[in-house]
Each structure stands twice: as C-alpha cells, then as structure tokens.
Amino acid sequence: MMPETATFEMHPNLRKFLSAQPKRLWIGGKWVEARSGKSFETCNPATGDALARVAEADRADVEEAVRAARKATEGPWSSLSPSERGKLLYRIAELLEKHAEELAQLESLDNGKTIREAQKGDLPLAVDLFRYYAGWPTKIHGETIPVSVPYLPGARFFHYTVREPVGVVGAIIPWNFPLLMAAERIAPALACGNTVILKPAEQTPLSALRLGEILEEAGLPEGVCNILPGFGPTAGRALAEHPGVDKITFTGSTEVGREIVKASAGNLKRISLELGGKSPNIVFADADLELAVKGMFMGIFYNQGQCCSAGSRVFVEKSCFDALLEKMVERAKTVRQGPGLDPKTQMGPLVSQEQLDRVAGYVESGKKEGAQLLCGGVRGEGALSKGYFFKPTVFAGVRDEMRIAQEEIFGPVATVLPFESFEEVVQRANGTAYGLVAGVWTQDIKRALRLAQVLQAGTVWINCYHFVDAAAPWGGYKQSGYGREKGQYAIDLYTQIKSVWVDLN
Ligand code: ADP
Numbered sequence: 001m002m003p004e005t006a007t008f009e010m011h012p013n014l015r016k017f018l019s020a021q022p023k024r025l026w027i028g029g030k031w032v033e034a035r036s037g038k039s040f041e042t043c044n045p046a047t048g049d050a051l052a053r054v055a056e057a058d059r060a061d062v063e064e065a066v067r068a069a070r071k072a073t074e075g076p077w078s079s080l081s082p083s084e085r086g087k088l089l090y091r092i093a094e095l096l097e098k099h100a101e102e103l104a105q106l107e108s109l110d111n112g113k114t115i116r117e118a119q120k121g122d123l124p125l126a127v128d129l130f131r132y133y134a135g136w137p138t139k140i141h142g143e144t145i146p147v148s149v150p151y152l153p154g155a156r157f158f159h160y161t162v163r164e165p166v167g168v169v170g171a172i173i174p175w176n177f178p179l180l181m182a183a184e185r186i187a188p189a190l191a192c193g194n195t196v197i198l199k200p201a202e203q204t205p206l207s208a209l210r211l212g213e214i215l216e217e218a219g220l221p222e223g224v225c226n227i228l229p230g231f232g233p234t235a236g237r238a239l240a241e242h243p244g245v246d247k248i249t250f251t252g253s254t255e256v257g258r259e260i261v262k263a264s265a266g267n268l269k270r271i272s273l274e275l276g277g278k279s280p281n282i283v284f285a286d287a288d289l290e291l292a293v294k295g296m297f298m299g300i301f302y303n304q305g306q307c308c309s310a311g312s313r314v315f316v317e318k319s320c321f322d323a324l325l326e327k328m329v330e331r332a333k334t335v336r337q338g339p340g341l342d343p344k345t346q347m348g349p350l351v352s353q354e355q356l357d358r359v360a361g362y363v364e365s366g367k368k369e370g371a372q373l374l375c376g377g378v379r380g381e382g383a384l385s386k387g388y389f390f391k392p393t394v395f396a397g398v399r400d401e402m403r404i405a406q407e408e409i410f411g412p413v414a415t416v417l418p419f420e421s422f423e424e425v426v427q428r429a430n431g432t433a434y435g436l437v438a439g440v441w442t443q444d445i446k447r448a449l450r451l452a453q454v455l456q457a458g459t460v461w462i463n464c465y466h467f468v469d470a471a472a473p474w475g476g477y478k479q480s481g482y483g484r485e486k487g488q489y490a491i492d493l494y495t496q497i498k499s500v501w502v503d504l505n
Pocket of ligand 1: 172173174175199201202231232233235236237238240252253254256259260
C-alpha cells in the first residue's frame with residue numbers, strides 16, 4: 001500500500017502513521033471503528049493506488065460524536081480559564097509546527113498538491129491559525145450598554161453583554177486544503193469555547209486524523225474535538241441534520257451549501273457557508289505586466305486550480321491582450337507535472353478520477369460552445385496517465401455566457417477574455433452568481449480603489465493574488481456564501497451574545 005516515489009524520503013512518522021491501518025474515527029477522546037464496521041479507501045492521486053483504509057462514519061457515529069461533544073461542553077473544557085484555553089491552542093500550534101514536514105508530505109500524498117505548496121502554504125498557514133486564535137480567548141468579552149426604559153423615567157439599570165460559545169459545532173470541509181480548512185474551523189471554534197465535530201472530505205481524510213493525534217498529544221480534553229471521516233450524503237448530512245448540533249460551518253460547492261441549509265432547518269442551526277467562485281482577475285494595460293502574468297498564472301493554476309478563489313476568468317485590457325495571452329500559454333505549456341512529492345514537480349494531479357472527469361467535461365463543453373483551446377485540454381500522458389493529471393489549459397474566444405465562463409470548474413482551466421473599458425469590465429466581472437474574490441492589476445491607484453468599491457466580492461486583491469492571513473476575514477458575496485471566517489469576524493460566528501439587565505432601583 002505504501003506509495004513509491006523515486007526521489008523522496010518519506011518522513012519516519014508518516015511511515016508509521018500509514019502503516020497503522022485502518023485509520024479510526026476519533027470520538028470522545030477514543031480512536032474507534034465505525035459502528036457499521038465499514039471502511040473506505042483513500043488513494044494517492046498521483047498513481048491512483050490505495051494509500052490507506054479509513055473507518056467510514058455514518059449516522060450512528062455522528063450520534064455518538066454529538067453525545068461526546070455535548071458532554072464535553074459541560075466537562076473540564078467549560079471550566080478551563082480563557083488563559084488556559086489560549087495556552088492549549090498555542091501548544092497545538094507548536095506541535096503542528098514541529099510535525100510540519102511530516103504533515104506536508106501527508107497532505108501532498110493524499111491530495112496530490114506539490115510538496116512545496118504544502119510546505120510553504122498549507123502548513124505555515126495552519127500553524128498560524130492556531131497561534132493567532134491562541135491570543136483570542138483572553139480577549140473575548142462583552143460590553144456595558146447605557147440602557148433606559150421610556151416609561152420609567154429616571155430609573156436606573158445596569159446592563160452588560162456576555163459572549164458565550166455556541167455549543168457543538170459541526171465542521172464540514174472540502175478536499176482542496178484539508179488541514180488548513182480543519183485548522184481554520186477548529187482553532188476559532190475552540191478559542192470561543194465550543195466543541196467540534198469535524199467531517200473531513202472523503203477524498204482527503206488523513207491529515208485531519210493526524211491532526212486529531214496532535215490535538216490529543218496537546219492535551220485537549222476528551223470529546224472537545226471529534227473527527228469523523230465519511231461521505232457527504234451519509235455522515236455530512238447526518239451532521240447537518242442533527243438536532244444536537246448548534247452550528248454548521250461548511251466549505252464546499254454552492255450546490256451542497258444549499259443542501260446544508262435545508263438539512264439544518266430542523267433546529268435552525270447557525271450556519272456559515274464558504275462556497276464556490278468564478279472569480280475575475282482583471283489586468284489593465286498599465287499594470288506591471290510581468291507581475292500580472294505571474295498573478296494570472298498563479299491565480300488559476302495554484303493547487304491545480306482547485307481553489308474556491310481561483311482567478312478563473314482572466315480579463316485583460318484589449319491593448320495588451322495578445323501579448324499576455326501568449327505569455328500565459330507559453331508558461332502553461334512548460335509546467336512540469338508529476339507526483340506532488342517530487343520536489344521538481346510544479347503541478348500535481350487533480351484529487352480524484354471524478355474531478356478529472358468533471359474538468360474534462362468542462363473542456364469539452366467549452367470546445368462545443370466554440371471557445372478556442374490554446375493549450376492543454378487533455379489529461380497527462382505517459383508516466384502521468386496512471387494518476388489524475390490534467391494539463392494546464394487556456395481558453396480564448398470565450399463568451400461570457402458560456403458554461404466555462406459562468407460555472408466553477410475547480411481545475412486548471414483559465415478563460416482569458418479581452419475588455420475595453422472600466423465600466424464594461426466591472427459589469428462583466430460582476431456578471432456571475434458568485435462573489436468570492438477578485439484580482440485587480442493596475443498601477444493607477446485611483447482606478448484600483450474604485451474597482452475595489454464596485455466589485456462584488458468578499459476579497460479584492462490589488463496587484464497580488466491568493467494572499468490570505470489568519471487575521472483577514474474570508475467569505476463571499478452573493479452565492480459564494482455568507483458569514484466571515486478568520487480574524488475577529490470568526491469570533492462572531494462561534495459565539496452568541498447574552499444581554500443581561502439588572503434593575504438598580
Ligand atoms: P467538492 O465539490 O469540492 O467535492 P462538495 O461540496 O461536494 O465539494 O463537498 C464538500 C464537503 O461536503 C465534503 O466533506 C463532502 O463530503 C460534504 N458533503 C457532500 N454532500 C453533502 C451533503 N449532502 N450533506 C452534507 N455534507 C455533504
């Protein structure tokens with residue numbers, strides 16, 4: 001079952017982690033089989049070979065995890081002081097950092113992403129989330145408000161607010177940044193004193209399970225975090241429906257986001273949704289064009305294009321359209337594809353056969369609708385044909401209403417579109433159901449800031465792309481979701497406010 005990579009020395013801890021199989025669920029502080037006894041395989045997308053067997057949670061396990069998480073809200077966790085909670089989160093950050101190399105390798109193996117991206121992106125960002133939120137428990141507080149009652153003139157009251165945890169948080173996350181997404185939910189939820197049930201994506205359950213071991217090592221009381229790999233329509237749905245879950249935080253497709261909203265209506269769970277995108281990346285002719293090409297490229301091809309924030313609609317001002325398109329295509333043609341663990345690899349495989357088929361389907365639809373395929377458009381050949389590789393793809397001759405310009409592809413497929421005026425590009429950039437992010441490339445600061453005002457997006461990057469930070473809010477406009485994760489905004493998601501009146505008369 002062990003994957004072979006000619007050029008890579010597997011971390012001994014990772015070897016040990018992978019040799020203990022099947023991997024189990026983490027419920028109430030114990031590593032257990034699924035109640036049903038079922039398990040599923042997760043594979044190495046670079047080869048399609050099995051990587052590990054993992055216990056498959058379903059409704060019965062969710063039931064148990066909810067019981068454990070509820071019990072933990074009343075146990076030692078609730079009496080831990082904010083300062084102790086902060087220390088615990090800090091300890092988790094330290095341990096994650098200590099195990100970063102091993103985790104980066106695991107992430108690369110299970111997801112397919114390049115080791116470099118895992119080492120430089122996913123891991124330090126995940127560590128930073130725990131470190132950032134370690135500072136928060138001591139700073140979550142209420143306020144006093146000068147209240148009065150109109151029909152009791154002169155009466156005196158003391159009023160204060162308290163921020164309390166929401167309770168049991170269900171976190172349903174996707175496969176594109178498995179550990180990072182887990183950290184993004186667990187860190188603020190714990191900082192606010194909640195307990196968590198995490199359902200990682202079925203394609204990439206391993207780093208979440210290793211994170212569970214780290215949480216255990218850090219001394220997290222039992223049941224405070226529970227980790228349940230399983231499938232969406234079973235484990236995910238059971239979590240979203242469960243009356244004992246107080247909040248769902250979800251990242252994934254807009255389609256499943258809608259399902260989550262419906263499923264959670266029974267007990268009116270609090271919900272935050274980070275959904276799909278079809279984000280515009282807009283380049284004006286006065287931009288630093290070298291930088292802009294890098295930004296166009298990284299915007300769509302980072303993580304094989306499997307980013308909700310992918311800059312998949314690249315708008316280029318007409319006067320520099322041909323030149324930039326040519327550079328983009330040139331670059332795309334020379335990308336070195338290979339297993340993520342090979343340090344020479346610049347682009348890994350897609351996560352699964354299903355994803356490969358989906359991306360290929362979109363390319364076919366683009367061709368059928370008359371778009372001009374300039375490079376890529378096919379899966380990897382030769383040694384790459386065993387894995388789920390898809391060549392970096394660039395389309396020109398795209399009309400805004402084509403499916404490849406409207407729907408989220410979630411793969412390495414760029415549509416490059418010319419534009420002529422500011423007003424035109426704003427209208428077209430805003431012309432999809434989504435509103436997650438937007439990129440702007442220009443040296444004219446007034447133009448950049450005017451664009452930042454009118455673009456309907458939760459994040460606008462000016463002369464940069466894909467930058468994120470634990471302190472910066474993240475979330476979408478329109479059908480890209482609601483609620484803001486990260487930064488102080490996440491404190492609102494993971495707490496509820498109590499308003500207390502005291503009669504002083
Ligand atoms: P993607 O399209 O990126 O695979 P999905 O939205 O399908 O994203 O999946 C994101 C997460 O949602 C995964 O953990 C998946 O298992 C889960 N999921 C899928 N369908 C459902 C559902 N009906 N209810 C709850 N969770 C689901």
